[in-house]
Amino acid sequence: MREQDPSPRRRAARLLGILTLVLVGASLLAPDTVDTWADTRDAGWERATTRAWADPMGELSRRLSLDAPLRYVEDLLDRAAPAVADPAVRPAPVTSSTPEATSNSQAPSSSEALLTNEAPPTSQDRLASDAPPITRPPRVGDAEQPLRILAVGDSLMLDLQYGLERVLGQRSDVRVVGKGALGFGFTVPHWDWDDDVLVDYDRLVADVSPDVVVVMIGANEFEGHAIEGLDLVPGSRQWREILALRADEAIAHWRAGGAHVYWWTTPRMRDARYLTDDLNAIWIETTDAWGAGATMLESMAVLGDNDGSYREVLRDETGAEVPLRKEHGVHFHEVGADLLARQLEDRLVGDGWVAPRS
Template sequence: MHEATIGPYIPFMSAERTRKSFSPRRALAAFLLVMAALVMSAPESFAQDPFSDFFGGLFGGGGGGGQRSAPSRPPSQPRVRRMMPHQENRAPTYWRGGEARAPRRAAKRTEGSAATPGAEQTTTAPAVPPSYFVAVMGDTLGILLSNGLQEAFSDKPDIAVLRKGKESSGLVRDDFYDWPKAARELAGGSQKIDVAVMMIGSNDRQTLRQGADALDPLSPKWREIYAARVDAIVAAFKEKKIPVVWVGLPVMKNESYSADMAKLNEIFRDRASANGAVFVDLWEALADERGQYSAFGPDINGQIVKLRSGDGVHFTEAGARSVAHFVASEVKKLYDARKPAEPAPASGQPTATAPAGQDGQPASQTAGHGAPNGAPVVFRSPVAAPVSPAPTLPDRPAIGPTQPLNAVPATAGGELARRTQAAPAADAGAQALTRHVFVEGGDQAPRPNRADDYSWKP
């Protein structure tokens, strides 16, 4: 370091004065003042690590003449601060709703698709475009159901699930989202729909406003208007020949809330039956053996897992997959019913296989398309061949031989029964001993050399 660099910052003092006025505190203050001046006047690269550069130049590290040498490493780049994403509006962990979520069976790049130059590239077969579209509508439960159906049909690329749910929607607040209107737009839109699935109602236990009237939940007038809106949704798809699968609500954790959801299921079941829609009942499927709420239950593999979330209303990922299992079975029935039937063979024309030749080929090919004498080969139906009769059992007479009831052989004396001799009477002493031991509970006198003989032997 040059004297001109540090000279202006150190006051001139004589040796005698310096010796008398030296103190560690003043030396430390002077050192810090020098370092601060160097940091402020040094370039940016030197300011990144002033201590190592200063001491390296002072003691000749990396450069000669006491001057600061050029740094051996490139100047450090400014550190980029990584901000965590804003999670205030993040959906719950059990939620994977919204239109932005891509289906799981989206095409993925293979390992060879992004390989380095010169590496062998692997080609995958083109994905089968979907030809059968299932539109899943509803509230939050409907969105979770669409997640489960996407996993249920992941092995069927020709079936696509259209996520048409609306969070926090229902059939009561048509000012928030008008589902009958949305159903008409979906049914008459350009997007092909083969099956419409609806699961809604978890937000509908509230007052319904009809003009200036405010109807209490589940009142008679409330039920009438609510049922009419269900009919309007089903009719929108029925007009376009699109079958509808209406999914009922499951049992809930809150007993009062669960009782109201059961009443909504009655409306859904009644209107689905009246309009020719399929109703899927989930009440017993997600309840315990007593018909009450249970957060745990068997999944599609039979393992007991948690099916419901902590709020007692929504599904977990495994629960959504279990619910989708019941709905997917109804969708597959409609899917299989739309497949064209295979043409059946014409009746009266039995198919026969030509007899094989010596080399395993049909006789018509081994003999030059005909018999050895040039005559065409005639195929005879095995049905018309004579069949040997099956062995039969000999005929058994309907009535067996008769025997008279009075033809009982009599004894020599003509008696029907003969009196047997009485057993000889037991010894009186044995009878007395038996009564003494088994009736009166007395002891029997021991006999010599018997098990109950406890006498002392010499």
């Protein structure tokens, strides 16, 4: 006699039971992953609901050491990693011999401004496109020993690094290694900062031995994710503090081998919710603290209009309009990447890293 097929309701109940077992098992064996899942939910009821699951499951897992096998494997992989240089040390701030003003109307320092609700200085206020070289390069790239450039960042750098390859790839005295990452951000918790991001930077620096590290990042810093349960509302004090801390740590690891850092400001975007001026104030503050080891490049000097404002198109030599920014007003087309690459080349020539094109 043929066995009767289970009813749809029974099949659905069986599937639900299997999925529940998988969720419980994954939560107990990999609680850090579940924490990340909760931190990347939309703020509000969705994040509160997932946290209500992730927090007790993580506490139970760690109390019973159910996450020990995964941590053991991670430790084995860490021990197999190649030796890397220690992070660079940020130079001590230069103190002024000028007596401090005692007036109560004294303007706040830039670091104080970052931690208040006051509007920060824009990158246009702080940067000049014709800024003089701030350091003498240790060597000039040539065909025998090309200048090694490591390009890092998020999806903005993914667009830009292809422009670097098109423009600088024509030179025999430059070698570009592009490592932009789709979806990455300093406040995106899909990557563990200490165990994934900084370790990856160390390995890249060890593998490439860059003379110069170039950076563009910022497209994903406005999503309002949470890190270790702390909501990072764009523009908030917590958001600024986390970004400043991680930017400083990133530079320390990029400069582990003595590389100079060129950091582009995050381009202004079409949507006003992208607080790029706030973000760039953090990048500028951080690079300033590294003195001669880091230089800011103003992206809107080539992507913006005459006032440095957002623009959708530019005009070619015939006067025809050429699309500059992509559909959502965040990323840029090839023409924008090439303009930024030429901007970097001009700066590298001006700073003495490479010779002018013959």
